[in-house]
Amino acid sequence: MAPQHPQLALDAQLCFPLYAATRAVTRTYADLLEPSGLTYPQYLTMLALWDAGSPVSVSALGARLRLDSGTLTPLLKRLEAAGRIVRRRDPADERRVLVSCTQEGWALREQVADVPLRLAGAMGLERDEAERLRADLGRLLAHLDG
Amino acid sequence: MAPQHPQLALDAQLCFPLYAATRAVTRTYADLLEPSGLTYPQYLTMLALWDAGSPVSVSALGARLRLDSGTLTPLLKRLEAAGRIVRRRDPADERRVLVSCTQEGWALREQVADVPLRLAGAMGLERDEAERLRADLGRLLAHLDG
DNA sequence: GACAATTAGATTGTGCGCAATAAAGTTGCG
DNA sequence: CGCAACTTTATTGCGCACAATCTAATTGTC
Numbered sequence: 001m002a003p004q005h006p007q008l009a010l011d012a013q014l015c016f017p018l019y020a021a022t023r024a025v026t027r028t029y030a031d032l033l034e035p036s037g038l039t040y041p042q043y044l045t046m047l048a049l050w051d052a053g054s055p056v057s058v059s060a061l062g063a064r065l066r067l068d069s070g071t072l073t074p075l076l077k078r079l080e081a082a083g084r085i086v087r088r089r090d091p092a093d094e095r096r097v098l099v100s101c102t103q104e105g106w107a108l109r110e111q112v113a114d115v116p117l118r119l120a121g122a123m124g125l126e127r128d129e130a131e132r133l134r135a136d137l138g139r140l141l142a143h144l145d146g
Numbered sequence: 147m148a149p150q151h152p153q154l155a156l157d158a159q160l161c162f163p164l165y166a167a168t169r170a171v172t173r174t175y176a177d178l179l180e181p182s183g184l185t186y187p188q189y190l191t192m193l194a195l196w197d198a199g200s201p202v203s204v205s206a207l208g209a210r211l212r213l214d215s216g217t218l219t220p221l222l223k224r225l226e227a228a229g230r231i232v233r234r235r236d237p238a239d240e241r242r243v244l245v246s247c248t249q250e251g252w253a254l255r256e257q258v259a260d261v262p263l264r265l266a267g268a269m270g271l272e273r274d275e276a277e278r279l280r281a282d283l284g285r286l287l288a289h290l291d292g
Numbered sequence: 293g294a295c296a297a298t299t300a301g302a303t304t305g306t307g308c309g310c311a312a313t314a315a316a317g318t319t320g321c322g
Numbered sequence: 323c324g325c326a327a328c329t330t331t332a333t334t335g336c337g338c339a340c341a342a343t344c345t346a347a348t349t350g351t352c
């Protein structure tokens with residue numbers, strides 16, 4: 001149907017499987033995370049917080065997750081309303097807001113500890129295949145985002 | 147910082163580079179598509195329409211793009227408001243809505259014909275690397291979405 | 293010490309993505 | 323025919339993403 005522009009065929013695009021696979025993974029996470037009450041971006045945010053060891057500033061969190069404050073602020077407010085985190089101004093620099101896990105936030109870790117393994121199962125990729133995909137995506141990300 | 151749960155480290159996840167790379171690709175497309183006035187999902191929708199040869203029902207379009215009507219309907223309304231497509235009820239089955247490209251919609255094709263090549267350049271992947279990534283993502287998608 | 297430039301977050305507005313529900317049309321079965 | 327089950331699309335509500343803009347606090351420079 002696209003004789004003059006074969007490069008515009010949906011199946012020829014890298015972007016489309018990337019886009020569709022991301023949404024499929026998000027849906028799969030939604031099921032696995034449902035008991036914990038976390039959304040997928042909230043789960044990634046908690047991973048980043050656990051990684052960093054709280055407290056962390058909003059901008060540091062945003063740099064790690066590559067999200068800006070317009071996305072993070074309402075997300076963090078929902079996590080705070082749910083009792084998972086606390087936000088407070090940094091006394092040393094009142095422009096900064098420091099985010100810390102609550103005890104309840106740390107406890108979530110135990111609850112989601114099995115999620116990565118269950119996800120890996122649902123994705124149906126061999127270990128080396130998954131590792132290659134992760135490496136390829138990391139390279140792509142590094143090139144696009146600097 | 148995560149001694150008891152190394153599998154929860156952000157860098158150990160496949161999901162995070164997938165998530166971040168998708169948003170990075172979306173931002174890159176936003177720049178390339180800006181002159182055409184299309185968003186990235188609108189661009190994919192136009193690709194699917196050109197592929198199929200219009201008219202196509204909303205459900206057929208949704209199956210191809212793996213999007214439901216809650217996402218497609220407002221998106222299609224915006225494309226219609228911009229004069230790129232037309233929506234009308236199928237006379238043979240009044241439940242169905244058929245989507246067709248306008249002349250202006252077909253003309254957009256010429257305007258975005260160079261986008262895939264320019265995108266490939268921005269992504270900085272070798273041809274075989276990109277092809278491998280596409281195949282891996284396709285396999286992942288097939289497994290998750292059936 | 294004053295003041296411009298910079299930095300950190302918050303706010304606003306637009307556009308997805310999807311679950312849940314509603315509304316309208318079609319089909320199948322007695 | 324009559325009507326329940328099903329299919330298809332639209333609507334509603336919530337949660338991201340992100341650009342643009344705003345406010346407040348800090349830093350550098352003289």
